[in-house]
Amino acid sequence: MILDIGLLFGLTFLSWLVYLNGINGEFVFDDFGILQALEKQPKEKVFGPRPLPLGIIRSTIDRMIRQHRSLLYATYRRDFSIHGKEQRRGWHATNLNLHSMNVCLVYGLLRAFFPPFSAAIGASLFAVFPLATSSAQMIYGRSSLLCGVFYISGLICALIGGPAWVLVPCFFYYGWLSKQEILMLPVAMALTLWIIR
Amino acid sequence: MLVCYFSRGPLFGVRQQIEPDIRPSVSRTVLILAILVATLAIAPFPLNLGIVWLCFSPPLLYVFSTVPETIYEHRAYLMLLGVALIGSWVSQFTPVLVLILLLLLSARTIQRNSRLRTENGFWELAHEESPNHWRPGINHACRLELAGNDHEALRLFIRFMKAPRPVDEIAMQHICALFIKLNQLDDANILLGDRGEAIMRFPNSGAIRKLRGAMLLAQGKTKQAERAFQVAEVLG
Numbered sequence: 001m002i003l004d005i006g007l008l009f010g011l012t013f014l015s016w017l018v019y020l021n022g023i024n025g026e027f028v029f030d031d032f033g034i035l036q037a038l039e040k041q042p043k044e045k046v047f048g049p050r051p052l053p054l055g056i057i058r059s060t061i062d063r064m065i066r067q068h069r070s071l072l073y074a075t076y077r078r079d080f081s082i083h084g085k086e087q088r089r090g091w092h093a094t095n096l097n098l099h100s101m102n103v104c105l106v107y108g109l110l111r112a113f114f115p116p117f118s119a120a121i122g123a124s125l126f127a128v129f130p131l132a133t134s135s136a137q138m139i140y141g142r143s144s145l146l147c148g149v150f151y152i153s154g155l156i157c158a159l160i161g162g163p164a165w166v167l168v169p170c171f172f173y174y175g176w177l178s179k180q181e182i183l184m185l186p187v188a189m190a191l192t193l194w195i196i197r
Numbered sequence: 198m199l200v201c202y203f204s205r206g207p208l209f210g211v212r213q214q215i216e217p218d219i220r221p222s223v224s225r226t227v228l229i230l231a232i233l234v235a236t237l238a239i240a241p242f243p244l245n246l247g248i249v250w251l252c253f254s255p256p257l258l259y260v261f262s263t264v265p266e267t268i269y270e271h272r273a274y275l276m277l278l279g280v281a282l283i284g285s286w287v288s289q290f291t292p293v294l295v296l297i298l299l300l301l302l303s304a305r306t307i308q309r310n311s312r313l314r315t316e317n318g319f320w321e322l323a324h325e326e327s328p329n330h331w332r333p334g335i336n337h338a339c340r341l342e343l344a345g346n347d348h349e350a351l352r353l354f355i356r357f358m359k360a361p362r363p364v365d366e367i368a369m370q371h372i373c374a375l376f377i378k379l380n381q382l383d384d385a386n387i388l389l390g391d392r393g394e395a396i397m398r399f400p401n402s403g404a405i406r407k408l409r410g411a412m413l414l415a416q417g418k419t420k421q422a423e424r425a426f427q428v429a430e431v432l433g
Binding site: 018019021022024025026027028029106109110113114117118119121122123124125126128129130131132133134135137138140141143144145147148151152155180181182183184187188191192195196 | 242243245246249250253254255257258270271272273274275276277278280281282283284285286288289292295296298299302303305306307309310311313314315316319
């Protein structure tokens with residue numbers, strides 16, 4: 001247990017270390033769209049598609065669509081109210097915290113199959129892999145980071161089984177409030193359980 | 198995922214920046230599926246689980262998307278679960294090799310961060326990693342022009358003169374504007390003259406007509422310039 005906690009601290013440190021040189025990075029590309037929308041309507045939900053006319057199931061679908069990404073934009077609004085447009089460091093720090101959280105969750109997931117050091121090496125790969133740069137570095141990439149928290153948590157619950165299954169719908173719901181990529185969670189869970197059966 | 202946008206280097210984390218123009222290839226799909234099925238059949242546990250997490254991850258959703266949307270590498274973030282699991286498995290046999298890989302990847306990430314932390318660096322890297330795609334290229338050229346690097350921007354815009362609509366028109370407008378700005382009026386005349394390429398290709402473009410007016414004004418042909426501005430106004 002102490003070893004696990006020590007490794008988790010090490011992984012968090014590593015996640016921050018590799019992204020430290022981008023902590024003051026400029027806003028780029030889609031980040032400006034987010035900022036503009038927040039400036040226009042800082043208090044309300046300003047994103048997301050319009051509700052669809054779908055007859056009987058309309059209310060449910062409407063609600064889902066309206067709430068889509070609302071958690072993500074809540075984090076943007078929080079950063080906007082605290083840091084404004086000038087202090088980019090705060091925006092990037094939120095991203096890095098989410099990335100570190102994901103790295104720790106990946107460690108927990110891998111511990112189901114591997115001893116601590118092998119799991120830590122796998123989680124380190126997740127932490128430093130260059131493919132994660134866009135998510136961890138760019139503000140608009142936060143959607144994938146936030147969705148990842150719920151996606152990986154859902155997978156961990158599926159592996160634990162038993163009463164932990166109760167949490168899976170909650171993680172799916174909050175994942176939906178972050179990004180549509182959570183739709184792959186049931187597929188990933190089913191395939192995982194089929195392989196480890 | 199592998200077929201559509203991420204087939205050219207997910208292991209190295211490059212060439213992923215922006216790939217909006219790649220269409221799924223049927224032959225490549227069949228080949229990758231065959232390799233995947235064969236690998237899954239012979240791979241031991243938990244390597245097969247790693248392969249499944251690598252392939253059946255959120256980026257798979259975008260393979261079915263036909264919307265001509267710009268795709269970013271952040272959508273492949275959760276694909277890394279598979280990489281992590283495979284890495285853990287390999288580290289049980291060759292930990293030194295995986296640690297070396299870890300160091301190399303860390304260096305690569307730090308290098309990418311330092312470039313991606315600015316808007317100019319972002320588009321420069323995007324263009325570098327997807328040299329045959331017009332979107333990162335044209336955005337990179339616009340950034341160069343904004344930064345005052347006119348000659349480099351001009352060189353890039355010329356490459357996109359034959360790109361699909363509306364990029365060709367945008368590129369042409371920038372080229373003409375840069376020729377006028379750099380006082381290369383002979384070159385501008387080839388594009389904006391009476392039977393100039395820009396005028397012939399985009400006869401209804403108000404912006405091109407306005408640029409023609411600016412060129413004529415720079416050439417001292419005031420009356421003709423006035424007429425060109427009037428046409429530009431009519432065309433909007």
